[in-house]
Amino acid sequence: MKRLYHWPLDPAGRLVRLALGEKGEGFETLESPSWAPHPDVPRLAHGAVAPALVEIDSEPRMFACGTRAICEHLEETSQGRALLPQDPAARAEARRLWAWVEAACEEVTDTLLTERVMQWVKRDRQPDSARLRRGAHALRGRLTFLNGLLELNGYLACRELSLADLAAAAHLSAYDYFGDVEWNAVPELKDWYARMKSRPSFRPLLADRLQAVRPVSHYTNLDF
Amino acid sequence: MKRLYHWPLDPAGRLVRLALGEKGEGFETLESPSWAPHPDVPRLAHGAVAPALVEIDSEPRMFACGTRAICEHLEETSQGRALLPQDPAARAEARRLWAWVEAACEEVTDTLLTERVMQWVKRDRQPDSARLRRGAHALRGRLTFLNGLLELNGYLACRELSLADLAAAAHLSAYDYFGDVEWNAVPELKDWYARMKSRPSFRPLLADRLQAVRPVSHYTNLDF
Known part of the structure; x- marks a missing residue:
């Protein structure tokens, strides 16, 4: 049995959940946010942080930390299904x-997402608008780059789904919870994200809810 | 035949050269600094940057970018020799x-190393002392962490050499060119680095010379 220590809106933890879902692996989860790590996590190894995956039946317990x-x-x-293509060039x-x-x-993540999340964690704190603007500007550049890649293939790296797609979808889905992705500016990426969202591996991410902060209305909508 | 596009003091390129050396792979090199990329590199793929490894005999040319x-x-x-352990836990x-x-x-790298390098590239530019201090402070923290790991095993991840050691040695060797590593504060790390430096794969890195900036006197010294 596998156990994942993660925090639901952390893009790294989301990538691992998508990968486990695509592989058809069952797993239980325990929350370990960066500002209050689960006590098990630092005991795994010097400097260990979530996401951390532990095989809880094996002795000694096999673990892996980081995406x-x-x-x-x-x-x-x-x-389960391969998440890297077989062809060496496509794999690279x-x-x-x-x-x-x-x-x-x-x-x-360090600016835009952290400000959004910390506003919720520390209720009396206003987000730093300069950091929000910096994050939003950086995000626009990343969206344009990803949109350009999708004009070549149906997926980011090649014609098949790979860890590149799961990583991008994991990050964008976290930003999208707060409505920070301007989908209409990047039509190819929007089409790709609609396909990613409709995958069964995505359902648990779309069901995530922070107490007191509901996601934007299109967050779970497959036809947004 | 393999060709590597790299820049000699870039830690990422240094890791690739160490890995190729440990594998016993022959390769030719072409320089591609970040501020003046070789024209071949952006043609490889959208957003491609050095280090980039190309198989120049294959058709179509197989390439891989990034460490x-x-x-x-x-x-x-x-x-060549394995650079990741066989055991799944040690591999993770x-x-x-x-x-x-x-x-x-x-x-x-973004602060300390970039300031050192840019002072040399743009001859009339003085380094930003606040960035130098910030980088030096960050480096001390990293050295302490690595030193702590070495108290457990002879190498960073386990009892064998792995890509973790090559990555750390690649970074530290670039900072060491300018004398920025305070080795005496981290005795376990200093011993480990002396062993890393004496590996045949390290020799080409120790032979690197920037025009007009010689390395510190201990840079090539195996008993420093």
Whole structure:
């Protein structure tokens, strides 16, 4: 049995949940937000943070922390559908874009998403409007880049779904909870996201609800 | 035949050169600094940047960009020594720490290393002392973390050399060119680095020379 320590709106945890869903792996979850980690997580390893995946039946307990370790581990060990193409060139391209998404969206997560989330966590705190603007500007650049990739193929890296798509959808879905993605400016990306959203692996993400902050009205709508 | 587009003091390119060296793969290099990319690189793919590894004999030319795509590709296809442990738990730990090094050192590279390099590229520019201080402070934190890991095992992730060690050595060697690593504060890390430096894969990195900026005197010294 697998257990995932995560926080529902963290893009990294969302990527792992999508990968587990696509692989058809059952798992239980425990919450471990960055501002109040679950006490199990730092005990796994020096500097360990969520997302952390633990095999709770194995002895010693096998664990993997972080999207790179977890997703490559699943790809190597799970019997479910492949999330990296077989062809070496397409495989390299999927990993390049997966890494690109994680690096390029970090600024958006650190500013825009963090401000939105912290406003909710610390109720008396107003978001920093300069950081919101910086995050929104960075996000527009990332959307344009991803939209351009989709003009070439049906998915980001090649003609098949890969970890690059799951990583991008994981990030955008978190920003979309707060209505921060301007979908109408990026029509190819909007079409792709409608397809991603309709996958069974996406359902648990669309069911996430923060107490006191409801998502924007189109968050769960497959035809938005 | 493999060709690597890189810039000698870029930590990402250094990791790829170390991985190729450990694998015993021959390769030619072309320089592609971030401020003046080689014209081949952006033609490889939308948003492609160095390091980029190209198989110049294959048709169509196989390429991989970025450390994640390149190193995983080498691990999957090269006959040389394994750079990830076989055991799944140790393998996950090596990937966690490899990812940690790249994410945690990004701030050091963007501030301290970039200021040092840009002072040399744009001769009339004085480095920004606030950015130098911020980078030096961040680097001290990273050194302490890595030193703590080495108290457990001979290498960062387990008892064997892995991509986590190569990634850390690649970053530290670039900072060390300018004398920015306070080795005496981190004795375990200093011992480990002396072992890393004495590996044959390290020799080309120790031979790198920027025009007009010589490295600190201990840069090539195996007993520093």
